[in-house]
Amino acid sequence: MGIFSIFGSTRSGFASGLAALSLTLVSAPACISQMQTDIAANQKRLDSLEDDLEAKRKELEEALAEASRVLRRNSADQGLQIERIQQRLATMEGEIAELRHESSGTSKAQAERSLELQRRLSEVARAAGMDVPIDADQVPKSKSAHWEALTKAYRINKYSYTRGLARAYVERYPKDEHADNAQYMIGSSYLKQGQAAAALGEFQKVLSTYRRGDALDKTLYEMSKAFLEVRSCNDAATALKALLKNHKRSKLVPEAKKDLRKIRALGAADCDDR
Numbered sequence: 001m002g003i004f005s006i007f008g009s010t011r012s013g014f015a016s017g018l019a020a021l022s023l024t025l026v027s028a029p030a031c032i033s034q035m036q037t038d039i040a041a042n043q044k045r046l047d048s049l050e051d052d053l054e055a056k057r058k059e060l061e062e063a064l065a066e067a068s069r070v071l072r073r074n075s076a077d078q079g080l081q082i083e084r085i086q087q088r089l090a091t092m093e094g095e096i097a098e099l100r101h102e103s104s105g106t107s108k109a110q111a112e113r114s115l116e117l118q119r120r121l122s123e124v125a126r127a128a129g130m131d132v133p134i135d136a137d138q139v140p141k142s143k144s145a146h147w148e149a150l151t152k153a154y155r156i157n158k159y160s161y162t163r164g165l166a167r168a169y170v171e172r173y174p175k176d177e178h179a180d181n182a183q184y185m186i187g188s189s190y191l192k193q194g195q196a197a198a199a200l201g202e203f204q205k206v207l208s209t210y211r212r213g214d215a216l217d218k219t220l221y222e223m224s225k226a227f228l229e230v231r232s233c234n235d236a237a238t239a240l241k242a243l244l245k246n247h248k249r250s251k252l253v254p255e256a257k258k259d260l261r262k263i264r265a266l267g268a269a270d271c272d273d274r
Helices: 002-073 078-102 108-127 143-155 159-172 179-192 196-209 216-229 233-246 253-264
Strands: none
Touching (some): 143 179, 159 179, 179 196, 179 216, 196 216, 216 233
16 A cells, blocks of 8 residues: 555656646747747848838938939029928938937948938038038148138138038137138128128128238128128128228228229119118
């Protein structure tokens, strides 16, 4: 009886072990299956994000190409076309940023391509005359190199780049002998670009901040042109009179006298203040 009791007890324990093992074997495939499902779902989500990101990149490339074509055409409605493209680019840039955040770390090549698209976007924006902040690594380290880069950008009419470098120069070297000319270039680049109101605001900074600088005569002369563009003839005349009175040795005096005579002959058809 003792033997049967022992055998019965052993058999009972053995049965319990088999039951537990059976449960483990049954549940293990279920866990593995769930893991495989999760992995497949995550991979599908990642593939979807990559597809979305690639589609947005292609759309952005098309918009950049369209912007370049508009700039080359130089048509009468270029301003409106550029504005629409800028809005489209801004929207896509935001969408790409969101997708890039979701799929971050998926590919070094993708990251490099995104940076390249961002660079091209900035170039097109600058070509369209938009003020795009320049990166610190784009600003020369030394003062002399910075000034050289600024004057070159101004000379070849790279308006946005000129303003970016000029603002950085004024901020870095506010007491430098070229600071007034850097500020003047900001206003002058706006005037060349046909943005007279913005130019006047920047020219005013030259008059108020650099009263002893050597950029005052050309600032007053270009202010007169900017005032004429906004149909403020009396203010244009006042700027020229200030140039003639306070900068008698300026090389601009002969031109200023001619322009002043022309302004005096203008009437209500050309001026809002007459």
